[in-house]
Amino acid sequence: MRLSSRRQLAPVLFALVIVSAFVPRLPAADDDLKQLRDQIRSLEQKLLVLERKQEIKDDDSATAAKTAPKISITDKGFTLASADSANSIKLRGLVQFDNRLFFGDNGIVNNSFLLRRARLITEGTFAKNFSFQLVPELGGGSATAASAFTILDANLGVAVNKALQFKFGKFKSPVGLELLQSDSWTFFDERSLVTNLVPNRDIGAQASGDLFNGTVNYTAGIFNGIADAATSTNADFDNEKDVVGRIFATPFKNDAGSFLQGLSFGVSASLGREKGASGRTAGYKTDGQQTFFSYAATTIADGQNWRLSPQFDYRNGSFGAIGEYVVSTVNVRPSATGRKAELQNKAWQLAAGYVLTGEDSSFAGVVPKTNFDFANGTWGAFEVVARYANLKIDNAAFPLYASAASNADEATSYGVGLNWYLSKAVAFKFDYYQTNFGFAPGAPALSTNAVLRQDEQSLITRFQVSF
Amino acid sequence: MHDFRLPDRSVLLCLALAVGAVTALADTALLNVSYDVTREFYKDYNPAFAAHWKALTGETVTINQSHGGSAKQARSVLDGLAADVVTMNGAPDIDVLASAGKLIPDDWAKRLPDNSAPSTSTILFLVRKGNPAGIHDWSDLVKPGVSVIIPNPKTSGNGRYSYLAAWGYALRQPGGNEEKARAFVAALFANVPVLDTGGRGATTTFAQRGIGDVLLTFENEVALTVKELGADKLEAVVPSASILAENPVTWVDKVTHKHGTDKVARAYLEYLYSDEGQELAAKHFFRPRNPAVLAKYPDRFPALTLFTVQEVAGGWAAAQKIHFSDGGVFDQIYLKK
Numbered sequence A: 001m002r003l004s005s006r007r008q009l010a011p012v013l014f015a016l017v018i019v020s021a022f023v024p025r026l027p028a029a030d031d032d033l034k035q036l037r038d039q040i041r042s043l044e045q046k047l048l049v050l051e052r053k054q055e056i057k058d059d060d061s062a063t064a065a066k067t068a069p070k071i072s073i074t075d076k077g078f079t080l081a082s083a084d085s086a087n088s089i090k091l092r093g094l095v096q097f098d099n100r101l102f103f104g105d106n107g108i109v110n111n112s113f114l115l116r117r118a119r120l121i122t123e124g125t126f127a128k129n130f131s132f133q134l135v136p137e138l139g140g141g142s143a144t145a146a147s148a149f150t151i152l153d154a155n156l157g158v159a160v161n162k163a164l165q166f167k168f169g170k171f172k173s174p175v176g177l178e179l180l181q182s183d184s185w186t187f188f189d190e191r192s193l194v195t196n197l198v199p200n201r202d203i204g205a206q207a208s209g210d211l212f213n214g215t216v217n218y219t220a221g222i223f224n225g226i227a228d229a230a231t232s233t234n235a236d237f238d239n240e241k242d243v244v245g246r247i248f249a250t251p252f253k254n255d256a257g258s259f260l261q262g263l264s265f266g267v268s269a270s271l272g273r274e275k276g277a278s279g280r281t282a283g284y285k286t287d288g289q290q291t292f293f294s295y296a297a298t299t300i301a302d303g304q305n306w307r308l309s310p311q312f313d314y315r316n317g318s319f320g321a322i323g324e325y326v327v328s329t330v331n332v333r334p335s336a337t338g339r340k341a342e343l344q345n346k347a348w349q350l351a352a353g354y355v356l357t358g359e360d361s362s363f364a365g366v367v368p369k370t371n372f373d374f375a376n377g378t379w380g381a382f383e384v385v386a387r388y389a390n391l392k393i394d395n396a397a398f399p400l401y402a403s404a405a406s407n408a409d410e411a412t413s414y415g416v417g418l419n420w421y422l423s424k425a426v427a428f429k430f431d432y433y434q435t436n437f438g439f440a441p442g443a444p445a446l447s448t449n450a451v452l453r454q455d456e457q458s459l460i461t462r463f464q465v466s467f
Numbered sequence B: 001m002h003d004f005r006l007p008d009r010s011v012l013l014c015l016a017l018a019v020g021a022v023t024a025l026a027d028t029a030l031l032n033v034s035y036d037v038t039r040e041f042y043k044d045y046n047p048a049f050a051a052h053w054k055a056l057t058g059e060t061v062t063i064n065q066s067h068g069g070s071a072k073q074a075r076s077v078l079d080g081l082a083a084d085v086v087t088m089n090g091a092p093d094i095d096v097l098a099s100a101g102k103l104i105p106d107d108w109a110k111r112l113p114d115n116s117a118p119s120t121s122t123i124l125f126l127v128r129k130g131n132p133a134g135i136h137d138w139s140d141l142v143k144p145g146v147s148v149i150i151p152n153p154k155t156s157g158n159g160r161y162s163y164l165a166a167w168g169y170a171l172r173q174p175g176g177n178e179e180k181a182r183a184f185v186a187a188l189f190a191n192v193p194v195l196d197t198g199g200r201g202a203t204t205t206f207a208q209r210g211i212g213d214v215l216l217t218f219e220n221e222v223a224l225t226v227k228e229l230g231a232d233k234l235e236a237v238v239p240s241a242s243i244l245a246e247n248p249v250t251w252v253d254k255v256t257h258k259h260g261t262d263k264v265a266r267a268y269l270e271y272l273y274s275d276e277g278q279e280l281a282a283k284h285f286f287r288p289r290n291p292a293v294l295a296k297y298p299d300r301f302p303a304l305t306l307f308t309v310q311e312v313a314g315g316w317a318a319a320q321k322i323h324f325s326d327g328g329v330f331d332q333i334y335l336k337k
Helices: A002-022 A027-067 A193-197 B008-023 B036-057 B070-078 B092-099 B138-142 B157-171 B178-190 B199-208 B219-229 B253-259 B262-273 B275-283 B291-295 B309-313 B316-324 B329-333
Strands: A070-074 A077-081 A088-103 A112-126 A130-137 A150-161 A164-172 A201-211 A216-223 A242-249 A263-276 A291-293 A300-316 A319-333 A341-355 A381-392 A410-421 A426-438 A456-466 B028-034 B061-067 B085-087 B119-128 B214-218 B234-237 B241-246 B249-251 B305-307
Touching: A027 B199, A150 A201, A193 A319, A193 A341, A193 A381, A201 A242, A216 A263, B028 B036, B028 B070, B028 B262, B036 B061, B036 B199, B036 B219, B036 B262, B036 B275, B061 B070, B061 B262, B070 B085, B070 B092, B070 B157, B085 B092, B085 B262, B092 B157, B092 B316, B119 B157, B119 B219, B138 B157, B138 B178, B157 B178, B157 B199, B157 B214, B157 B241, B157 B309, B157 B316, B178 B329, B199 B214, B199 B219, B214 B219, B219 B234, B241 B309, B249 B262, B253 B262, B262 B275, B275 B291, B309 B316, B316 B329
Parallel strands: B028 B061, B028 B085, B241 B305
Antiparallel strands: A070 A077, A077 A088, A088 A112, A088 A456, A112 A130, A130 A150, A150 A164, A164 A201, A201 A216, A216 A242, A242 A263, A263 A300, A300 A319, A319 A341, A341 A381, A381 A410, A410 A426, A426 A456, B085 B249, B119 B214, B119 B234, B119 B241
């Protein structure tokens, strides 16, 4: 505005100066000349004042903007933040609506719609370095279990610096790689068989941080301790604690252009002791979320458990892959006084995806170059995915600790899928799974568990909103 | 594999100790929230104090500065700007920290000598070389066609002092009274084409942007501007009388308690009264309180009649209420352009 107004008046001023310079020096003309000069000076001052007022107004606006609270509404959530961003509160959400179809099962498993997850997530920071997260689960979670309100995550963080950050409360135990990935951004709408062998959300305290220019991430924590695939119910059933550690390296992270830049690998482990029925797993599930193995009701955990999980993630342009192996060891008794045995269950998975529309594959989800907009002829992003996974139960579990007649001792899963990202926040996922079962020696030809009498074939379609 | 047992309490204790150890590693730092035209003074004073403190205690102290219109600065502190010390140009901008913020005690002015004001100043005129508008005293500022630059009295201590100086001058004229003073100040501000929020902004308006015939500002700003732009472009005019501007300082108790900087903050302000602090004040054209130091620079601080805010307006509280509060005399007389 300042420049434009000056440009508009500049020719006028210039013309007045030129005219005044060539006017003949007559007495009457001298008066006119003085008047003209005074007018020019007056006009110039007015112009300068106008410019300065605008300048002050701009400065005031900039200053006000520096102190004004920030409101941000994006497909990553709604954020209210102080001007310096040191204090903020963010509202996010996740809703996953599924349709689950099972084939060749003679109607054993209900085909159903399912509200898989429904979460209103609240996160915040105070004084820049202190944070909190609260995640209630309002969805059903399972096609067979009734919906129940639970607090999934509730934790507080203290960030000393990038290399040292503390977290206290309830949150994901840092063992399983795919488990640590957001529910929204896994290749498939259900995590693989491997996730059966790692703890889910537990209560405890952990330290973590990035080292060596962000190429190494470490996590070390102490937790109440929970069984495979379990989530803490906010209670501890014994005096023992689990220690959990994980180290994960991205050694070529800063080598721009290297085909290894997106390679991350590491290992995680947990060690602890569990006691009682709550210390053993409630069961292992297929991709279709049917239970294919569970211990006998009388079996209890009693003694040391440990897990070890080498894992990797690789991203290169539109291609992504994830792999992990888990061995989970538990000590169990068939009853309070029965013979104690150490059982070792193992699982692994390899999954990969390719974004057909050219966007980058990412551990944090695919961001379409253009959102789906039918009127404008844009379609979002499409990704094809494939997975192989296997879980093997220790044969020593049968028959004393688990029934060979009603359980499988092995599950092998194949999955293929198509993900359609309508936007960063909205996606459809179409996944087909086949899970083949193996049985322990001595198992009857026809399992007493109707779910296991045939291999599982399922098509799970998900509509997801995540922000 | 051997069984492993973890003494859970000891691990949690270790975590707590780790947090404590890391957070104990912070440096000592002070934030000095000041008004607009003290930048150059504190650039000299802060290293001098840091060296003094280092020699005295062995501790390293870092002093950070924030500058702006004094009333705006006070508002920022009230709104949460964590000032360890405030160094303003008028008591109202510190009083408000006691009355509205409860950040300091009401009797803060008694904590250091001379009403906690280690230096003073006054309002002088700065005109263009040769004084083409013929400005010699306050009465020249209200003549038609004279363009006067003054910062906004509602956001700037500089502006408040200029306003009160004009008011006081009018009151002290033969037959002067409040009605005439009001008319005089109204005529003065009718000649003000633009209001900056602070003293430094007003200097920019006058000296850099070339607006106006005369700038009213603190004595040190007049000297600094002439020095920077050259005596061939600008010159100072000393009117017959002006106002005594005290530059009060205090530490902000609530912040220093929280930061653990009570001792160093107090020492930082007390050092302003030392010989070195007073000499630095004089160097930057702030009138030192120490008579011996003041007497050393008669050419730097010309003699003129100085009247106080108390004499002109019955004190800062009354001046604030009557003249500068919303709907006060200034709001009534100043017609936005």
